[in-house]
Amino acid sequence: MADSSKPVLNSACPTVSADEKPPTYTPQQLYDKPRRVNAEDLELYTRGGYAPIDLGLTFEARGHKYTVLHKLGYGPSATVWLVRRSNGPSGACSFHALKVLRADLSTPERNLEFKTMQRLEQVGWNCRAHPNLVQIQEVINMMTPNGLHRCYLEPLLGPSLFHPSIAEPTRRQRHFSRQLVYAVNYLHAFEVCHSNLSPEHVLVKFPQPYSGSEENALLDCLGPVVSEEIVSRGIMPAAHHPRAVVEPASFSGFDYSSVTDVALVGFGNAFAAIFPPPVLRCPIRIFPVEVLFGHEPSPKSDIWELACLLMMLHTEPDHHLHQGCYVRLVYDWVTYLGPMPSHWRGRYRWDRYNTLTPPGQMQHQDLLGWFDVDGASRPLGRVIAASASHLTPIEREALAALLREMFAWEPEKRPTSGMVLSRLLQLKW
Template sequence: MQRPLLRNRIEDVEEVRMYGPGGLHPVDIGDVIGSDNCQYEVVHKLGHGGFSTVCLVRSHGPVSSHFALKIIRADVTDINELRILQHLGCVDGLGHPNVVTLYDSFKVTSPNGTRQCLVFPVLGPSLQDFKVVDALPAPVRLQICQQITSAMAYLHDRGICHGDLTASNVVFEIPDIQSMSLDQLLELLGPIRTELERAALSGLNYSSLARARIVDFGQAFFANQPPPSLGVPIDFFPPELCFGYLPSPKSDIWHLACVLWKVHCSAFIFPTFFEIFEVLVSNAVLYLGPLPQHWMGRFDYEKYGYREPGIEQVTTEPAVWFEDKPPEQSVLGRLSTKAPHLTACQREEFVKLLRDMLAFEPDNRLSAEDVVKRLNSPAFLDE
């Protein structure tokens, strides 16, 4: 049901008003908005994305709880995330402990338009923050890998591909958050003084983080209805898409392998530094070996080729991509340096797992369920 906002402004609007890339979002600290299910009071800003702003809200009722309210830009009318999460809820209604839960949804109106609002649990930092990853104890890193992979298997089993599994979309739960008073929670989040600032979480003990959830289903899709490509950051981009393949569950497996590497190594497995897809492919070949021969001549230079002003674009693939020779660089060698918390046996098993997840041919990659089994095998759990 669509409801107007109940305005409750305070004087220092430059500090507390919620902004987003699409212009002013129609909420201020102290506003009460909601649906027939529940009313929510806006108490703080948590962050923003390309198409939304997220703020902390407190439910009104006999028992007060804290939630994250995601307010979608008014010009975004096709809310893919809502459709996907509602589908997951309709399939079995049980959810997964490592997939974000959609608690409520409603629309709000303002002079600037109508906006969809989604209500989620309040979550903490993501794997994108290297300080968070570095603080994780070794056993927790393995648990996080198991959790993320289990969540991916859950999605694939229900016909859903995430399409954007990156470090920033793996987010940690904040321990005991619902038992915190509002003052404690606000102290944890820290002040927000500029429109693009995010909650600092400076008081959070990163080593206490133990459970992660996959979030942001804005690019998710049904496996039998793949989009023409993906907007995933290049450091997680499946290279087969540059050669005419459509996104698929096996594209998710490439993302997943990149995320598992990030968990253990606090770095990108194929860093490119610039959004140049030829560099991504070259880096992958450097560590994985040659591309399939039948990919030759299929790189889509029109869509993915690098263009430098004033210089004629190259439209021929480098021969080295297809040369039948062993990889020039060792994934195991990098892992020994980047992940000293793993035993020698674990490192060997992890490299084998990565190679089976990062096969260039999508059909040759493991399924998410296969990865779950491998991560729980005695050889991998050897300490």
Template sequence: HNVEDVDLYRPGGHHPVNLGDVVGHKFKILHKLGNGGFALVWLARDLDQHRYVALKILRADAEDHETKVLKHLKNAAGNVRITNLHETFTIHGPNGAHQCLVLDLGGPSLKHLSMYSKRPPLPFRKAASRKLAEGVAALHSAGVCHGDLTHSNVLFEIPGLHDWTEDDIHRYLGPPKTAPLLLLDGAPAPAFAPTHVVDALDYSQLSTEQLSSNVLIADFSAAFSHDNAPKGLGTAASFAGPELRFGYPPSPAVDLWALGCLIFEIHTFRVLVPTAFGSSEEALAVATETVGALPEEWRDSYDSPLEANAGEKHRWFDD
């Protein structure tokens, strides 16, 4: 089951939400979209605007870096292909004060599609690839690097979604799968936790025929400006730029490497750099087998977290 770590329902942690709750006076919770370490994302109905949105509720102790990035993009990047930020507000609950982001509701991620659907026709794949590349170009033109561009953060739009009834949501996306949240002794969960946990949507009932080739880039929690790069990134090894393991700082190049991986996956529904254990060493081995030897100038700067691996750096190069 795809549910959050329930130990994070504590002071400073997640806000308890149950299906049917109305958050922020107008957002009715209908389904779970995703779980993260620092936020939960819910499919909600805006009862005032009569539209569906993605409602991202941050942990009370989480830093809201994403809002600043999204506001900058709204002003600087025009009609960029991202999940636009509509509004923010704060709610107060038993675990603290939580920042809430109201975002465009996308659709299934590329990861979901490649797991549950057949490959769409070539024109669809070419259009989606072009639009994704245009989206990344617009980000970079606005001075922003995404920093975590993976198949989980590329979403495909569902045409006509906002005309669906709540019953249609459950018919096409599947009803929520829930389980009561109980203490070890079988007692109901306390007030700082929800009464039930909810499985995140997997979109397995949707077919590619129901989707548009319009893509949205989501989750800007790791984004950074060109002139203020972090020391490192937490990108999954299959999409992480290999230069990061050789002492190079994050730059727009990390998004371009990920873009190439994603275009390959859009066309094949296979991960270009698959890893069984998610390690950087494993990803480097697969990348060199797939793409070719790494640049010679990187030879002496391999950064291994394991001292025992430091002597193996030459395996990634042509000798």
């Protein structure tokens, strides 16, 4: 009898050993690119890659029956699905998010999220103890033709706090700011760095959980399913990919006016402060600049990323940084903050953080502006004053002063998360 903790989608699928190599990326294109759907990279539907999941899929694990109802999101390492869980003989239902890792990232050796959670548990950390951190309710394994996938069952959360329907700055942003700082401060109290405080990892909570009898209302809230049939080029057998690729839920029926709480998710790159990773993996627009110049990722890197989140929360999108390369990002920050420390000259880690500029075309003199500008052309104070109309003049001035400290070039000069929290509490946020 099959292990109930390992749901099988296809009983004839091959077993993938723990030491199997990562997905095989061939120069041949396995699938046609979707034309109408915003979705994950289909080329990762291969041995060792994504789990081939279709809507309506049912499986059993640990005495519960799961049914896949909608897609919630995706990333380079996993897809996330809305599932209905039927709880044993009683038949009572509940709704959850199921994060399904790629098979090659599900082994103990390569599953960074699992290793981080193990370290956290060893020091007494418990995500269930904080209301603004996502909870991992259960860990199950799923066997598919592409391998064995580790899956995290989590509470069902809503869209990103930065969804266009809610991202416009309002007085509520003060409350959300405090919750985010509380969450990061809790992590730092256990010497844990999140390391990817991107907008996509700040999700709003449903005001009330949906009961098992409210499935239709929940699906209406998530919006209609948008999907497109996958067109295979015949290289990969059909069992290795879903029949259709599904766009993440739009949350078109979500009541944004009722949002009061947020949760921090996305711990795939989190690390213990005493074990910094050799390379930091987070979106360029929130990247801590000191890491580009040889500093190790640290809790103070989280402070930079947290400052980016606070700035995005309280300013209009025109003032957000969305550049596609590190060099352009540095130029933009220099215009906000002024020249970088002169002793950073020549320390840029070209070997780890390359740019979109072809090798050999970036001349040394092109970088002098990083260190020699006379002053910032768009100081933070003016940006906050111009776009944070939801704050009082005193709050705008205090926020600008706090952000200037959090954006200090030298990480050791930045405040701790506890100091940031204290400043917000002084403002009665």
